[in-house]
Amino acid sequence: MTQAPLFRRVALVGIGLIGSSLARALRRHGLAEHIVCATRTEQSAQTACALGLVDQAFTTVGPACDGADLVMLCTPVSTYADLTPHLAPMLQPGCIVSDVGSVKQLVVRDVAPLLPAGVHLVPGHPIAGTEHSGPEAGFAELFEGRWCILTPVPGTNQAAIDRITRLWQTCGSSVEIMEPAHHDKVLAITSHLPHLIAYTIVGTAVDLEDDIKAEVIKFSASGFRDFTRIAASDPVMWRDVFLNNRDAVLEMVQRLTEDLAALQRAIRWGEGDKLERLFTRTREIRRSIIEARQAYGPFPPTQTSVATPTRETDNAGD
Numbered sequence: 001m002t003q004a005p006l007f008r009r010v011a012l013v014g015i016g017l018i019g020s021s022l023a024r025a026l027r028r029h030g031l032a033e034h035i036v037c038a039t040r041t042e043q044s045a046q047t048a049c050a051l052g053l054v055d056q057a058f059t060t061v062g063p064a065c066d067g068a069d070l071v072m073l074c075t076p077v078s079t080y081a082d083l084t085p086h087l088a089p090m091l092q093p094g095c096i097v098s099d100v101g102s103v104k105q106l107v108v109r110d111v112a113p114l115l116p117a118g119v120h121l122v123p124g125h126p127i128a129g130t131e132h133s134g135p136e137a138g139f140a141e142l143f144e145g146r147w148c149i150l151t152p153v154p155g156t157n158q159a160a161i162d163r164i165t166r167l168w169q170t171c172g173s174s175v176e177i178m179e180p181a182h183h184d185k186v187l188a189i190t191s192h193l194p195h196l197i198a199y200t201i202v203g204t205a206v207d208l209e210d211d212i213k214a215e216v217i218k219f220s221a222s223g224f225r226d227f228t229r230i231a232a233s234d235p236v237m238w239r240d241v242f243l244n245n246r247d248a249v250l251e252m253v254q255r256l257t258e259d260l261a262a263l264q265r266a267i268r269w270g271e272g273d274k275l276e277r278l279f280t281r282t283r284e285i286r287r288s289i290i291e292a293r294q295a296y297g298p299f300p301p302t303q304t305s306v307a308t309p310t311r312e313t314d315n316a317g318d
């Protein structure tokens with residue numbers, strides 16, 4: 001027996017990597033009767049239609065959100081404050097507004113106060129991504145085997161949370177509920193700091209003299225290459241992440257600086273045992289991540305269940 005779609009009309013505001021992956025997954029799993037999108041440029045609107053991602057594409061958010069029972073914000077988080085006043089008047093009571101943004105306290109600040117009574121806000125963040133952008137970059141399997149974190153504030157309509165949970169579960173994700181501030185702290189260390197480090201290392205290499213720079217590229221497979229993939233992530237998205245999760249990121253940078261200073265001292269004083277102890281502990285972390293099936297690797301998983309189709313190359317950008 002085929003089930004009725006979870007949503008009648010889904011409006012995707014933004015149809016880049018994440019929006020277009022969601023559109024593909026919604027189609028594949030029959031989660032929406034109609035899918036429409038709003039983009040900034042006519043070109044992306046045309047591409048979304050040509051790829052068959054949506055039934056209709058707009059370049060303004062109001063008409064796209066008119067009559068929607070789900071509005072999903074899939075634009076850079078700095079756009080939320082400007083876009084929400086244009087979409088809010090179109091929303092009917094019962095409509096759910098959600099998002100995929102990489103920082104979550106900002107949603108409570110920039111979106112929640114502008115929504116009409118009876119509209120349910122269920123912010124979310126799929127922990128999945130790549131370093132690519134735009135409607136052509138998406139793929140339906142992006143969310144499979146990944147986590148999606150939802151950050152509803154206390155008092156949010158439970159039925160709305162359940163529907164968004166079902167949406168992400170049907171797309172292949174496991175769902176966890178978290179407080180927005182806790183999300184931003186956890187992601188500061190698991191995602192934002194690694195990206196900051198990658199941007200820094202690649203930036204340092206760019207500033208080297210020309211002869212060394214050429215060899216950095218030539219011998220990049222020795223480690224540098226992995227940083228360049230992360231550092232190729234979308235500049236606008238990452239500018240927004242750092243500016244909107246400033247406190248948590250700065251706290252993690254402070255801790256990293258202290259730990260780096262300790263490592264520097266250990267190297268200077270030839271304290272090999274300290275280095276070896278740390279590197280043994282960090283190796284264990286890698287093993288745990290593989291066992292949690294959030295990465296492929298040389299350590300065999302302890303469970304014999306089917307491995308998720310997680311692609312190691314898709315780990316940047318979330």
Ligand code: NAP
Binds near residue numbers: 013077237
């Ligand atoms: P993307 O590929 O660059 O796509 C951004 C989309 O937003 C495009 O469709 C763009 O339209 C549209 N857009 C930008 N500014 C707009 C505006 N002012 N009005 C209307 N539409 C606008 O970005 P993405 O990687 O999908 O990221 C989207 C969101 O997902 C971000 O909030 C990010 O934090 C979050 N996220 C990203 C990843 C990742 O790995 N990339 C992972 C998890 C969550 P045009 O094409 O017409 O410019």
